[in-house]
Amino acid sequence: MMEIGEIVRLLAQGAESLARELLPGGRREGREWVAGDLAGSPGRGVSVCIAGPKAGIWGDFSAGLHGDALDLVAVCRFGGNKTEALKWARGWLGLGEARSGGRAPAPPPPRPRDVEGERREAEQRRQKGRGLWAAGVPIPGTPAEVYLAGRGISLEALGRAPNVLRFNARTWCTERGAAHPAMVALIQDQGFTIGAHRTFLAPDGRGKARIKAAKKVLGATDGGLIPLWRGASDKPLKDAPEGDTIAIAEGIEDALTIALHCPEWRVVACVSIGNMAKLTLPPTIMDVRLCFDRDGENPAVRTARERAIDRYMREGRSVFAMQPAEGFKDFNEEHQAALRGRRGAA
Structure with a gap:
């Protein structure tokens, strides 16, 4: 019987074909196949590496999930059941039980890009x-x-x-x-x-x-942001004056929560943690506040945070990382708890 590690390696070799089959509503962006969710809807919630040494590695940042190519089969087709995923993978690779000791056939070639x-x-x-x-x-x-x-x-x-x-x-x-x-x-x-x-x-x-x-x-969404609050200057982002502070949050609700507490700051939502490092900020903004959630504490999320911090520091900006208090997944949850506390005290 072929080792699981070898099956994972073969799936990774055909990562693009695999991603197209499992996430049909997605699209190729460079070395990644991106889709809205693990059901294969259009969007940018899930990313699968389809080329290079990390081929087959994927992440769903909104759900805090990640793994290898076999894990992707399991969550997309079998509710996380890796035993059933393994059977499916052997069939997809053309590895019948009688042939499993021989040399595996090459995975299907990727479709040419249009x-x-x-x-x-x-x-x-x-x-x-x-x-x-x-x-x-x-x-x-x-x-x-x-x-x-x-x-x-x-x-x-x-x-x-x-x-x-x-x-x-x-x-x-x-x-x-x-x-x-x-x-x-x-x-x-x-x-x-x-x-x-x-x-x-x-x-x-x-x-x-x-x-x-x-x-x-x-x-x-790549490089895109939702400009929710202009801060003290009240000017569009492209015309931000020197001295502006910008707070970058992941979601709309978190960004508006930060605007409530710090209305003098400019506040934007970057949609996902993976996009936080990709924003183009005007050179006049030197003070950057990166507002991280506490959910999805996994290696992919930590890497995305580090990339964001490194990106804006390399541009010569002052970078300050912020998180809600322990026990809260985001700033909005902490804000709601504080409101309930004030009402209870009254």
Whole structure:
């Protein structure tokens, strides 16, 4: 019987073909295959290395999961059952029991890239994302405001609603196969819209929609950010004056929580920890606050954090890493707990 390590190695050799099969809604970006989730939806929640010495290594940063090619088969097809994944992998590689002692056949060759087709698809997703946002309405008075209030984020306390956020009552939800209410945010790279972030909501805004992936991206996220708060200067990011401090959080709710507590700072959301090191900041901003969650404490997340710190320090900026207090997964959770404590004391 062929050793598991050898099967993992063979799967890694055919990592691109494997990723295409397991995550059909994904797309190739350089040496990675990216998808929205482990169900294979479009987006950028999951990344699989498909070339080089780390081929087959993958991570789902939102869920704090990672592993090798066989682990990917297990979570995508068999609910984490590696015994069943191993059987499937042997079949996919063409390793019948009678042949398992011989030389394994080469894995299927990767499909040739359609670069122009990928470019057209990316532009279509970007346009759809922009259209979703444009078709929405400002969030005051909508279920999106109710949702944020439920997370302890008061638009009245902020003083204004971020223009980058809108509410669209009829946002297409692939998981539901129907239109669904969502809070929609523009994702921008140096002022240019590259995608849209959707938070699917309960119809009345009291929480997120009860679906597997309530947060999804349409378009790109690489190098993109959601500019939620302009801070004391109140100027666009590209025109940020010297002396501005920028806080970079992963999610929208965390970023708005930080804006509540430090309104003098400029605050952006980078969508995912893997994207935090990829933002292009104007040279006038020298003070960078990296706001890390406490969930997903695994090697891939630690590496992403280190990359972010190293990136902005190499640019000569002052970098300060922040985390919520022990026992809280993010700043918003800590903020909500503090609000409950104040209400209880009253």
